[in-house]
Amino acid sequence: MPLTKEHATLPVFEQLPPHSSRDRQIAHIAEAARQIRIQDLKLVHHSGAGHIGGDFSAIDILATLYGAVLNISPETVDDPDRDRFILSKGHVAGAYYTTLAAFGFLPVEELATFLKPLSALNGHPNRNKVKGIEANTGPLGHGLPIAVGLALSAQLDVSRRRTYVLTGDGELQEGSNWEAMMAASQYELDRLTVIVDRNRLQQGATVRQTNDLDPLDAKAAAFGFAVVEVNGHDHGELYDVLSSVPFRPGKPTFVIAHTHKGHPISYMSNNVAWHHRVPSADEYQQALDELRSTPTTTGN
Structure with missing residues (x-):
């Protein structure tokens, strides 16, 4: 069944006031993440394409940023x-x-136009088509260099604005990221935060089998970053870390968010097959039931 407006039933959330309690902020983020997963499941299933495994590993990070952190x-x-x-x-x-x-x-x-001909919502983000998108991305290894340029621009402007960039761990196999990290350290871009969706899987294989990144924490530290590790599905940890950067003055921040591809769906989680696969009708209904009945982790 094609994606239609009837499938776009996502509630709209607003950022809570800054003085809202931590517990309220985290509950707000958790519910937003649950609803985003439900809608994203509909997008991928009804459109017949997408990257639902990586979507689901990243959604808690995205919901935390937009729900409570980004200005x-x-x-x-x-x-x-x-x-x-x-x-x-x-x-x-x-x-x-x-x-x-x-x-x-x-x-x-x-959202009902996702991946349809001439839609603004194509397979990779396009800043010329969608308001709020800062950069065109898709070819891996481009986003972090762009983010370094934005952070350097903020430094030159003597602005307090922050720059956050979300990368995949498999994506860090691209050398352009490490060149950009050297520049970020050289210019002491402490308003820059790199978040790694560390689900340890990439298309067709594990990251370790393809080009092992370990020890990722030590490597990032050697490139001059302040390194923090979090549970990437714990909204409390994400909120505390992402709203507290920079951790060390003069150093950019490198957040290793440990996640699971396909989280929290029982048959998707940590399954490399779900990098680029569309749920069948039965799989779609099972995932929908799991998301509706089981709340995602909210943290401590």
């Missing part, structure tokens, strides 16, 4: 002092579009 709103997308976010792993565009819709940057009904 940006639908009304301030052109404000020069807004925070910047770059989705370097651009193939999880479905999760990105759904997150933008969940927080009011994109009309929810527009």
Whole structure:
């Protein structure tokens, strides 16, 4: 069945006021993440394409950033002092579009056009077509260099705006990332935060089998970053870490978010087959039932 406006039923969330309690912020993020997963599942199933495994490993990070961390709103997308976010792993565009819709940057009904001919919502994000997207990404290894340029621009402007970039761990096999990290350290870009979706899987294999990154923490530290590790599905840990950067003045931050591809769906989680696969009718219904009945982790 094709994706239609009837399948775009995502509630719209707003960032809570900064003085809201931590418990309220985390509950808000958790519910947003659950609803984003439900809608993203519909997008992939009804469109017949997408990267649902990587979408689901990244959604808790996206919901935390847009729900409570980023200094940006639908009304301030052109404000020069807004925070910047770059989705370097651009193939999880479905999760990105759904997150933008969940927080009011994109009309929810527009999600029904996902991957259709001439749609603005194509397989990789395009800043010329969707308001709120900062950079065109898709070819891996491009987003982090762009983010370094944005962070350097903020430094030259003597601006307090922050730059966050989400990469995949398999993506870090691209040498352009490490060149960019050397520049970030050289220029002491402590308003830059790199978040690694560390699900340890990539297309067709594990990251270790393809080109092992370990010890990733030590490597990032050797490149001059302040390194922090979190449970990438724990909204409390994500909220505490992402809202507290920079951790060391003069150093960019490198957040290793330990995640599971396909989380929290029982048959998808940690299964490399779900890098690029579409749920069957039975699989779709099972995933929908699991998401509706079991809340995602909210943290401590």
